[in-house]
Amino acid sequence: MVYRLPLTGIVSITHRMTGVVLAMGLIVYVASFFIILQGEEAFLSLQAFLDYTLVRIGIWFFIYALFFHLCHGIRHLIWDVGEGFEKDSMDRNAIIELSLSFVLTLIFY
Template structure:
């Protein structure tokens, strides 16, 4: 008698990620990523305290395109974490739990974080 091969976890074949799941995971990942930004801030402040040469060296390093890409991602992470944190704050106050509002506020958090990131970088480029 042959044994039929059944999937071990059939729910994985039919499960579809929901926006709330993706945004929750993204909120946690951006929080972790922001911790790396805190370390970069400490390095930058240390370079300032060391004097002019150290400061100019770190500033030159920060102008590399790869580091600029990191800063862009860091600024998006900051704004997403902020916007989604405000969303969670509204939930803590008991607002926005119906499914329609949950989806709208999720997309609003994503959209506002993109707008705020682009606006910030547009203003930085204007200097």
């Protein structure tokens, strides 16, 4: 039988990856403020760039990463009080956190 990473392991690794994505995205976000400070022409160029389909998809994934990271952080806070360590509870909570982060992304995008 081939080893298969459990859902909780995949979610844990994804949480770390979204942390890196959020750190890089924050740098891009701050850089956009410096671009805006260059004047109206730079602002209009940035606005046109943000209107590209691939950029919009990237922004959508960034927002998903933000909400996923938030939901998983809340899950860690629940673990800190000693709750949610049962096997079925861990899998159920992983599915809830994936679903909730997707729904929140749809609402806020």
